[in-house]
Amino acid sequence: MTATTDGSAGSTGPAPAPADELHRTSGGSTATATATAEPATAVPPAEPAPAAAHAAQATALTGPAAPAAPAPAPSGADLLAAAETAMRRSVDHLLARQDAEGWWKGDLETNVTMDAEDLLLRQFLGIRDDATTEAAALFIRGEQRGDGTWATFHGGPGDLNATVEAYVALRLAGDPPDAPHMARAAAWVRERGGIAATRVFTRIWLALFGWWKWDDLPELPPEMIYLPPWFPLNIHDFGQWARQTIVPLTIVSAKRPVRPAPFALDELHTDPRRPCPPRPLAPAGTWDGLFQRLDRALRHYRRFAPRPLRRAAMNAAARWIVERQENDGCWGGIQPPAVYSLIALHLLGYDLGHPVMRAGLASLDRFAVHREDGARMVEACQSPVWDTCLAAIALADAGLPPDHPALVRAADWLLAEQVVRPGDWAVRRPGLPPGGWAFEFHNDTYPDIDDTAEVLLALRRVRHPDPARVDAAVRRGVRWTLGMQSGDGAWGAFDADNTSRLPNRLPFCDFGEVVDPPSADVTAHVVEMLAHEGLAADPRTRRGVAWLLAEQEPRGSWFGRWGVNHVYGTGSVVPALTAAGLPRSHPAIRRAAAWLVSVQNEDGGWGEDLRSYREEEWIGRGASTASQTAWALLALLAAGERESAAVARGVAWLAATQRADGSWDEPYFTGTGFPWDFSINYHLYRQVFPLTALGRYVHGEPAVGKGR
Secondary structure, eight states: OOSOTTSSSSOOSSOOOOTTOOOOOSSOOSOOTTOOOOOOOSSOOOOOOHHHHHHHHHHHHHOSOOOOOOOOOOOHHHHHHHHHHHHHHHHHHHHHTOOTTSOOOOOEEOOTHHHHHHHHHHHHHTOOOHHHHHHHHHHHHHHOOTTSOOBSSTTOOBOHHHHHHHHHHHHHTTOOTTSHHHHHHHHHHHHTTOGGGSOHHHHHHHHTTTSSOGGGSOOOOGGGGGOOTTSTTOGGGSOHHHHHHHHHHHHHHHHOOOOOOSSOOGGGSSOTTSSSOOOOOOOTTSHHHHHHHHHHHHHHHHHHOOHHHHHHHHHHHHHHHHHTBOTTSOBTTBHHHHHHHHHHHHHTTOOTTSHHHHHHHHHHHTTEEEOTTSOEEEOSBOOHHHHHHHHHHHHHHTTOOTTOHHHHHHHHHHHHTOOOSOOGGGGTSTTOOOOOBOSSSSOSSOOBHHHHHHHHHHHTTOOOSOHHHHHHHHHHHHHHHHHTOOTTSOOOSSSSSBOOSSGGGSTTOOSSOOSBOOOHHHHHHHHHHHHHTTOTTSHHHHHHHHHHHHHOOTTSOOOOSSBSSHHHHHHHHHHHHHHTTOOTTSHHHHHHHHHHHHTOOTTSOBOOOGGGGTOGGGTTOSSOBHHHHHHHHHHHHHTTOTTSHHHHHHHHHHHHHOOTTSOOOOOSOOEEEETTTEEEEETTHHHHHHHHHHHHHHHOSOOOSOOO
């Protein structure tokens, strides 16, 4: 690639704010209809103007403001014309971005820890080169905030782990510690407790080079690979992303490698003479206290563990890793398991010329996005299946003929991506035939329920020349999805009944969510799909509906697990409930619609800041974004509010903020990997969801129950 895969030069919009700014505006968009993308800068962003800083300081003291009184709604005829124009331009833009093979993929932007860890991996393996280092450093420097820190989402507060890892990466790139941007970062790190206050993952990376002691990290014994699925804390108690990461790290933890450090990091400790101050144990009667004592017991076990057993456990873990390498060389289609798997296998004697290692390293290179300014951004994951099914739904709902060549090509590509072999999910569902779809180009081990539901909704919108092929694929997908229903009637993302509370208690697991319980957004997408397949009255669908109704918040919203946050959850659930037959007059639908109207921004759009995952006052509050405005509109349209002032203002906001090329700008992160802990900016969200909302505003809701 010579530029970003979505055709832009990177995120645009206001420069990130200082650490103490809570960025919430009640009006004003970050793009206009004639805005153009600017290349990403390679220098720290400028401080905000005094007026903006003053407003931010007031917001930080008072919290997010309530929405101001709404502006007058546009007239019906003018609004419909504006919506149709915006819709047509958006259709043209999206069609132009389709790959010749039929798929779409936007950049998946996360944070600089991906880029820092990529450089640290290359340093550890002895393959770091100047060109890669310079390009990565250019990107990392460009993401630094004015106060010297790095955030994990646009406009968010400085993050200690990201700042430490970015700082170390820039030291590898040759940035001296006394350079102003480096000195600011180091001072901020020391003020927040230094390296000792970082997460376990960050300290593992530092331990690989002797910057942290392995003895001061939690134990992770490789013998856990032998725990049976019914035993607490077996590897299948962890979500698939955590499972793939933990298994290779058991090898790394057992081997405890140390490569020569190219420099010291004393400037990142509060006291270099005591880099790891002792911490008292939590009371023995608490979960934290229990697992801290378990960790101490495992430390003693390490000293006496039978060597043949440990060697056998590491070899078993290595076989587990190799068996799960995908055809493209990656593991699960995501970056973190790939880097740790490469390190683990290398420690067990796999040289860099081994086919497994060669393929793994090549897969990581494919995660790199090369920007026009020379910067290199590493994606944590790639989302072609997800992007393609959402794009197909958007185009179909916008009135593209169902036999349009673009939709047929998309359907052909999606049909070829169906996973038809068992994966880890079969441990909990051993008799269930496969039939799901994964998120990525290659990930047959971990298809997910969310993608499967949306792919099935997309396929049913296409008039394919081989309808029998589509019907067969849909039947497999529906059967697999129904079989993955959890015991409570809802659906998680990758596994059924992955609900143990114990993994999150481990001292090692301080990096985000490590289990995969059912969520409202995934369950809603499944319910919507089943309703469109004519299964609204099926008892399994009704159990999903009952679960969703029970999960509604008192305010009327639903929590968003995989998107930010209550706006996403509510935008997912309301269309599902109405598709499943709930009348628009149902109290749950009315409460949800009322809540969405109550949090609409003054400018007519909707937004929700990632801080809503931690601070209740941010729920439903944030700068207006194209994707979140679309989610709110999808819910309100499903609730029968097409003629309401709120919908009129939301549609008008989308039309007014569209760029000249038919796209929208959205620097804000509206997706999640782990709520708060790992945030995602899906660059295609800003295109597909507004188009879906405009299409349903112009053409009405899609017909339900015609799938079979």
